[in-house]
Structures are given as structure tokens and as C-alpha cells.
Amino acid sequence: MEIGILDIKSSLPCFETFGYLPTKIVDENNLNEIKDLDALIIPGGSLIERGVNLEVIKEFDGYIIGICSGFQILGERIDIGRKSEKPKIVEGLGLLEVEFSPLVCTDWVKFKAFDNIEGEGFHCHTYGDVKIYGKTKVLTVSKVKKLNYKFKEKEIISGAYKNKVFGTLVHRFLDNGEVRDKFFEIFKVSEEEKEEIFKKNKILREELRKRALAYKEYKESLGKRGVVLLGTSSNAGKTLLTTSLTYHLDGKVFVAKIGGDVRDIVPSLYLLREEMGKYNSIEIGGRGWCSVEEFKEFVKNSKYNYYIVEGVMGVLTGALKNISSYQVAKKLGFPVYIIASCNLSGIEGAFLESLIYKKFLEENGVKVEGIILNKVYNFELFEKIKKLAEKYNIKVYGVKKLGEEKRGLIPEVEIDYHEFCKKAKELNLKLEIPKISLREVEEEEFLKELDKFMANLLT
Numbered sequence: 001m002e003i004g005i006l007d008i009k010s011s012l013p014c015f016e017t018f019g020y021l022p023t024k025i026v027d028e029n030n031l032n033e034i035k036d037l038d039a040l041i042i043p044g045g046s047l048i049e050r051g052v053n054l055e056v057i058k059e060f061d062g063y064i065i066g067i068c069s070g071f072q073i074l075g076e077r078i079d080i081g082r083k084s085e086k087p088k089i090v091e092g093l094g095l096l097e098v099e100f101s102p103l104v105c106t107d108w109v110k111f112k113a114f115d116n117i118e119g120e121g122f123h124c125h126t127y128g129d130v131k132i133y134g135k136t137k138v139l140t141v142s143k144v145k146k147l148n149y150k151f152k153e154k155e156i157i158s159g160a161y162k163n164k165v166f167g168t169l170v171h172r173f174l175d176n177g178e179v180r181d182k183f184f185e186i187f188k189v190s191e192e193e194k195e196e197i198f199k200k201n202k203i204l205r206e207e208l209r210k211r212a213l214a215y216k217e218y219k220e221s222l223g224k225r226g227v228v229l230l231g232t233s234s235n236a237g238k239t240l241l242t243t244s245l246t247y248h249l250d251g252k253v254f255v256a257k258i259g260g261d262v263r264d265i266v267p268s269l270y271l272l273r274e275e276m277g278k279y280n281s282i283e284i285g286g287r288g289w290c291s292v293e294e295f296k297e298f299v300k301n302s303k304y305n306y307y308i309v310e311g312v313m314g315v316l317t318g319a320l321k322n323i324s325s326y327q328v329a330k331k332l333g334f335p336v337y338i339i340a341s342c343n344l345s346g347i348e349g350a351f352l353e354s355l356i357y358k359k360f361l362e363e364n365g366v367k368v369e370g371i372i373l374n375k376v377y378n379f380e381l382f383e384k385i386k387k388l389a390e391k392y393n394i395k396v397y398g399v400k401k402l403g404e405e406k407r408g409l410i411p412e413v414e415i416d417y418h419e420f421c422k423k424a425k426e427l428n429l430k431l432e433i434p435k436i437s438l439r440e441v442e443e444e445e446f447l448k449e450l451d452k453f454m455a456n457l458l459t
Contacts, residue, residue: 001023001038001039001187001189001193001196001197002023002024002036002037002038002039003021003022003023003024003037003038003039003040003041003197004022004023004024004025004026004033004034004037004039004040004041005018005022005024005025005026005040005041005043005204005208006026006027006040006041006042006043006070007025007026007027007208007211008027008028008047008052009028009050009052009418010045010046010047010049010050010052010270010416010417010418011042011043011044011045011047011070012043012044012045012266012269012270012417013025013043013208013273014205014208014209014212014269014273014274014275015043015044015045015171015269015275015276016043016067016171016172016174016175016275016276017174017175017205017275018041018043018067018174018175019174019175019176019179019180019183020180020197020198020201020202020205021039021041021174021180021183021197021201022041022201022204023197023200023201023204024037024200024204025204025207025208026040031054031056032056034056034057034060035059035060037060037062038062038063038187039062039063039064039065039187040057040060040062040063040064040065041064041065041066041067041070041174042054042057042064042065042066042067042070042071042073042074043067043068043070044067044068044069044070044124044171045068045069045070045270045417046069046415046416046417046418047069047070047072047073048069048072048073048078048080048090049080049415049416050416050418050419051090052073054073054093055093057093057095058093058094058095061164062164063164063165063166063183063186063187064095064164064165064166065166065167065174065183066165066166066167066168067167067168067169067170067171067173067174068124068125068168068169068171069125070167071096071098071159071160071167071168071169072092072100072127072167073092073093074092074093074095074096074098074165074167075092075093075094075095075096075097075098075099075100075160075167076091076092076094076096076097076098076099077089077090077091077092077099077100078090078092078099078100078127079099079100079101079102079127080102080126080127081102082102082104082126082127087101095162095165096136096160096161096162096165096167097132097133097134097135097136097160097162098130098131098132098133098136098160098167099130099131099133100127100128100129100130100131101127101129101131102126102127102129103125103126103127103128103129103147103148103156104125104126104128104147104148104149105123105125105128105144105146105147105156105169106122106123106124106125106146106260106261106262106263107122107123107142107144107145107146107260108120108121108122108278108281108289109121109122109123109142109143109144109158109170110142110143111140111141111142111143111158111159111168111170111173112140112141113139113140113159113168113173113179113182114139114182117176117178117179117182118178119170119173119176119178119179120172120176121170121171121172121173121175121176122170122171122172122262122276122289123142123144123158123169123170123171124171124262124263124266124276125169126263128156128158128169129156130156130157130158130159130160130169132157132160134162135162136160136161136162137160137161137162138157138159138160139159139160139161139166139167139168140157140158140159140168140169140170140173141155141156141157141158141159142155142156142158142169142170143155144156145286146260146287151286158170159173171276208273209273211273212271212272212273213247213270213271213421213425214246214247214253214271214272215273216249216251216252216253216272217251217252218251218252218303218304218305219250219251219252219305222250222251222305222306223305223435224299224304224305224307224435224436225251225305225306225307225433225434225435225436226299226306226307226308226309226332226334226335226433226434226436227307227308227309227334227335227336227337227369227431227433227434228258228309228310228311228325228328228329228332228334228335228336228337229241229242229245229308229309229310229311229336229337229339230311230315230325230326230329230336230337230338230339230357231311231313231314231315231338231339231340231341232314232315232338232339232340232341232350232353232354232357233313233314233340233341233344234313234314235341236314236339236340236341236374237339237341237372237374237375237399238264238310238311238339239264239265239267239310240374240402240420240423240424240427241339241372241374241399241427241429242255242264242265242268242308242310243267243268243271243420243421243424244424244425244426244427244428244429245306245308245429245431245433246268246271246272246308246424247271247421247424247425248425248427248428248429248430249305249306249308249433251304251305251306252303252304252305252306253268253272253274253304253305253306253308254274254279254302254304254306254307254308255268255269255272255274255280255308255309255310256279256280256281256282256295256307256308256309256310257280257281257282257288257309257310257312258282258284258288258309258310258311258312258325258328259281259282259283259284259285259287259288259312260281260283260287260288260289261287261312262276262280262281264310265280265310266417267415267417267420267421267424268308270417270418270421271421271424278290278294279294279295279298279302282295282309282328284312284318284323284324284325284328285318285321285323292328292331292332295332296332296438299436299438300438306433307334307436308433309328309329309332309334311325311326311328311329312325313325315338315357315361316357316446319446320446320447322443322445322446324446326361326364326366327443327446329366330364330365330366330441330443331441331443332438333436333437333438333439333441334436335366335367335368335369335434335436336361336366336367336368336369337368337369337370337371337372337431338354338357338358338361338368338370338371338372339372339374340353340354340371340372340373340374341373341374341375342373342374342375342376342377343375343377343401347373347376347377347378347381347382347385348381348385350373351371351373351385351389351396354371354373355371355394358371358394359453359457360449360450360453363449363452363453363456364444364449364453365441369395369431369432369434370394370395370396370397370431370432371389371394371395371396371397372396372397372398372399372429372431373385373396373397373398373399374399374401375399375400375401376398376399376400376401377401379398379400382398386398395432397429397431399427399429402423402426402427
């Protein structure tokens with residue numbers, strides 16, 4: 001049995017293992033070979049945003065399984081206009097009688113499939129309100145804790161099927177043993193065929209990884225290095241710089257996000273062709289998939305050269321509730337880079353703001369490796385700041401504005417991963433990522449730390 005995996009620009013064929021089912025890669029060069037397959041898996045990605053033409057799939061008479069955007073593209077219509085007054089409709093292939101409208105969810109979830117199979121996976125979508133009609137039936141129902149950034153425990157329809165076409169918003173859906181076994185039953189796969197599928201899949205997965213835009217191998221000599229990227233505010237440029245670092249670092253890279261909105265690190269995983277899992281999201285204020293302690297254990301036991309952690313919102317956002325990015329960085333014992341955007345307060349204001357954060361962090365046990373000024377509009381002015389900073393042994397880096405790079409507080413303008421990564425590749429800051437030494441840190445209340453800082457600053 002031949003099971004294809006769609007590997008085209010902006011798709012995520014390595015985001016999960018898909019139950020170790022795929023046996024053949026289908027890309028832009030051999031789309032016409034879909035007709036020779038028994039089944040086709042369409043992975044998630046930014047297929048809707050890129051506007052890919054997959055009309056050839058309409059002629060396919062084998063089984064189809066779509067995950068996330070791979071599910072959306074199988075439907076009738078997708079409203080991508082979350083921030084618009086009026087809907088912005090993208091037409092799907094119409095193989096499922098399903099319509100999608102805006103609904104954000106980035107939870108790790110429990111789901112029920114085919115009415116009686118239970119499993120786990122995660123959601124990572126912006127338009128996930130599923131409306132089913134006609135002869136299409138419900139495939140999966142997910143138990144979620146947050147919708148549209150608000151805590152709201154609820155069961156939502158997350159998948160649908162009709163005849164030979166199946167779709168779900170749940171990533172890692174096929175990685176659940178009972179789900180995979182159900183599809184083996186549907187495909188009428190014998191035990192001998194199963195073994196052959198797994199053998200082919202092992203070769204296929206290695207080939208897929210080697211197709212990565214930033215293929216990385218572990219290097220023993222580098223040891224383990226890590227850093228947290230902290231923005232002075234939302235829209236400082238953390239996602240772009242995380243993606244750029246991911247591309248340029250020489251060695252195996254693991255990328256994590258503080259908080260639950262893992263959409264921000266998907267471009268990095270797209271570059272690396274790494275899976276998304278529990279340790280890619282560090283819990284903060286009930287949002288996220290693993291605790292700081294669990295992440296530290298993961299770092300101890302895993303083999304990566306670099307651990308790049310992207311912060312959430314501003315350096316201190318949530319500190320009064322003990323849930324800020326700087327507090328996570330402190331618990332990890334990771335050094336940090338401070339990122340400030342020059343488009344609001346100018347180069348001068350961005351630098352001075354970063355200096356204040358630097359002093360506060362260092363007085364409270366967080367090592368600051370340097371300051372990154374993003375969206376620099378005048379490099380003659382920047383060089384003056386950089387020269388002054390060098391006098392005090394402060395590393396300052398400047399990044400020019402690269403067109404429209406906005407993700408923002410709420411990244412509702414979804415990005416084309418391939419195009420975003422092309423922009424990120426243009427940058428090469430050559431940041432020093434130091435070796436890490438995980439440690440236990442005694443925490444103090446933020447107000448006490450702030451009080452001491454103000455006393456030193458103002459007296």
C-alpha cells in the first residue's frame with residue numbers, strides 16, 4: 001500500500017509522525033503521481049495563506065486524511081477575516097461539506113474520534129470554528145480549555161469525514177495508536193503490509209528531514225547552549241529573530257515558546273523540520289504544555305546543541321502575577337537577549353528602555369547577553385549608540401526593517417511560513433549563545449525586586 005504525504009512549500013510534513021504511515025513523498029514535481037496512491041495525507045501548514053492550487057486532488061479516488069489546514073482545504077469555504085469587519089472567504093476543494101470561521105485555539109487537547117476512540121493531540125489554528133452540513137459526519141470532538149485567548153472549557157467539533165475523505169484540526173491525531181489501527185482497518189491493511197509501511201516510512205522520514213531549509217545535526221563539541229529572547233513589548237520582533245537564529249546556528253536546535261501560543265515558533269519548526277510536542281511550550285499562568293521544571297529535565301536528557309526560547313509579550317508583562325517571561329528565564333537559569341523595536345520611541349528611546357530592563361534583570365539574577373534594536377531606520381544613528389554602548393562593554397545589535405514582519409499581540413494576520421522564513425534567512429546577527437548551567441533559583445516577589453531596584457535607581 002502506498003500512502004503519500006504532501007510536501008510542498010508552506011506545508012509541515014515533519015510537524016508530527018502521522019502514525020508512521022506515509023510511504024511516498026508528493027511534492028510540486030510529482031503531484032500528478034497522486035493518482036497512483038492508495039491514500040494521501042495533507043499535513044498542516046500555511047496552505048490557505050499561500051493559496052496553493054491543489055485541484056488535482058479532486059480527481060483522486062483513494063483515501064484522504066487532512067490535518068489542520070490540510071483539513072480546511074478539503075472543505076467548502078474558510079473565513080480568514082478574523083480582524084476584518086466583513087468575512088474574507090477562501091474557497092476550498094469542496095470534498096467535505098464543512099465551513100470554517102475564525103476561532104483561535106492552541107491547546108493540548110483530549111479528543112474523541114469515531115464516537116468511541118479517545119486520544120490526545122494539540123490544536124494550532126486561527127480559524128477553527130467548524131460547521132458541518134449535508135452528508136458529512138463528525139469525526140473528532142476536542143475538549144479545549146481556551147478559545148480566542150480566554151479560558152473557556154468546552155467541547156468543540158474538530159473533525160469531519162465523508163466517504164473516503166477525513167479531516168481534523170487535531171495535530172498528532174494519527175500518532176494515537178487506536179486511531180492508526182482504525183485507519184489500518186479502514187484501509188484493509190494486512191499485518192505483512194503494516195511491516196512494509198513502517199519500513200518505507202523510516203526511510204521516508206529521514207529523506208523529509210534532509211529536505212529541511214535548515215538541516216541540522218548534533219555536534220558533541222558544542223555542548224548545550226541556550227538563550228531566552230525577551231521583547232520590551234509585543235511586536236518587538238521576537239518571532240522573526242527566533243526564526244533567523246534557528247536558520248543560522250550551526251548545530252542541532254530546539255525551539256520553545258513561553259506560553260501557549262505555539263503559532264509563533266511554527267516558522268522555526270518549518271525551517272528545521274522538527275516535530276511539535278509537549279516541550280515546545282513552557283507553561284505560564286495556566287497557558288502552555290509543560291512546566292519550567294519539566295522543560296529543565298527535558299534539556300538535561302535531550303541531545304540538542306541550542307535551546308532557543310521565545311518570550312511572550314513584554315519582559316515584565318504578568319510579573320505581578322508571577323507569570324512573566326523574565327521570571328521563566330530566571331527559573332531556567334538561561335541568559336537573555338533584550339529586543340526592542342525602534343518604530344515607536346526611536347533608536348534612542350528603544351536603547352534607553354532596553355538599558356533599564358538590562359539593569360533590572362541583572363540586579364535580580366538574570367544574565368543579559370546583549371540588546372537587539374529591531375526595525376532600525378538609520379544606521380548612522382545606530383552606530384553612535386553602538387559605539388557608546390561598547391564603552392561600557394554592552395553588546396548592541398541592529399536589525400533593519402524587513403518589510404511587513406508583523407505578528408503582534410494577537411497574530412491574527414497569519415503568515416505564509418515559506419515567505420516569512422525567506423525574510424528571516426536574510427538576517428544573520430551572529431549572536432553568541434552561551435553554554436547553559438541549569439540551576440535552582442530562589443524566587444522573590446516581583447514587588448520586592450522592583451522596590452529594591454527603585455531604591456537603587458532613585459536614591
